[in-house]
Amino acid sequence: MEEIVETGEIASGSPDAAERTLKRIYLVLIVAVAVAVAFIAYSLFSGTEAPRTRLERDIALYADLAKKNPKDIRVRMSLGGAYLEAKEYNEALAAFKEALKINPKVLNAKLAVGLTYQEMGERDKAIKTMEEVIKVWPNNAVGLMGLAKAWYDKGDYSKALTYAKKVQDVDPSEVDAHYLVGQIYEKQGKKSLAKAEYKKILAYDPGSVDAKSAIERLGN
Numbered sequence: 001m002e003e004i005v006e007t008g009e010i011a012s013g014s015p016d017a018a019e020r021t022l023k024r025i026y027l028v029l030i031v032a033v034a035v036a037v038a039f040i041a042y043s044l045f046s047g048t049e050a051p052r053t054r055l056e057r058d059i060a061l062y063a064d065l066a067k068k069n070p071k072d073i074r075v076r077m078s079l080g081g082a083y084l085e086a087k088e089y090n091e092a093l094a095a096f097k098e099a100l101k102i103n104p105k106v107l108n109a110k111l112a113v114g115l116t117y118q119e120m121g122e123r124d125k126a127i128k129t130m131e132e133v134i135k136v137w138p139n140n141a142v143g144l145m146g147l148a149k150a151w152y153d154k155g156d157y158s159k160a161l162t163y164a165k166k167v168q169d170v171d172p173s174e175v176d177a178h179y180l181v182g183q184i185y186e187k188q189g190k191k192s193l194a195k196a197e198y199k200k201i202l203a204y205d206p207g208s209v210d211a212k213s214a215i216e217r218l219g220n
Contacts, residue, residue, distance in 0.1 A: 058082040066095075073102045073109070080112055089120045107133050111143050118150055126150045141170045148180055157184045175201045175208065182214060191218050 062079035069075055080095030093116045099109040114129035127150050133143045148163035161184045167177035182197035195218045201211035 055082060055086045059086065059088075066098075071102055073099045073106060076102065077109060077112065080116075084112070084116060084119070087119075089116055092116050093120070107137050107140075111137075111140065111146075114143070115146050118146055123150050123154050127154075139170050141167050141174060144170065145174070145177060145180075148177070152180060152184065157187050160184055173204045175205050175211075178204075179210060179214075186218075194218060 059079065059082045062075055062082055065072070065075045066079055076095050076099035080092045080099065083089075083092035083095055093113065096109055096112040096116060099106060100113065103109070110129060111133045114126050114133065117123075117126035117129060127147060130143045130146050130150070133140060134147065137143065144163050144167045148160050148167060151157075151163065152160035161181065164177045164180045164184065167174050168181070171177070178197045178201045182194040182201075185191070185194035185197060195215055198211045198214045198218075201208050205211070
């Protein structure tokens with residue numbers, strides 16, 4: 001009986017088939033060795049360790065592409081996004097600002113700058129930047145949510161509530177907005193309204209642990 005091998009070919013047991021199998025094995029080994037040598041060479045000549053995590057690989061890739069294509073705004077945005085995910089905020093901010101230099105009219109780049117400021121704890125800069133975006137793009141849920149969180153962090157619950165409510169108008173299923181509104185109501189001592197907001201979350205995300213915990217905390 002013929003046997004199906006991993007490559008999807010049929011092995012007949014003939015000498016020719018065996019020779020083809022050996023050649024495939026040698027090819028795999030050669031490729032593996034070549035990859036290993038490439039990583040070692042990268043480490044030796046760059047003076048740094050070869051990227052090991054996905055984020056490190058992404059950053060190395062986009063940084064290299066940015067050098068080769070300095071005017072490519074998409075590459076700058078991707079590089080900034082990778083830095084932001086890695087919580088390397090200064091580098092993320094620099095990448096997004098470079099994107100804005102390429103084209104100051106790209107609102108996503110300005111929004112990314114604002115969100116990065118927010119992550120850095122630069123609330124005033126975050127608010128100023130995101131408000132500039134919202135003036136032109138009033139229904140941008142990401143920008144509105146960023147403003148709501150920034151004002152909440154600054155302790156201005158009235159303004160935070162205004163922006164969070166706008167997020168709900170744009171996207172009623174945005175559970176983060178409902179949760180933030182619930183938190184604001186709790187700060188204002190409006191427990192029944194807070195509980196109602198947390199219950200709305202369960203309509204969109206029945207398994208939300210945060211919403212269930214908040215409802216249980218508030219009691220009857």
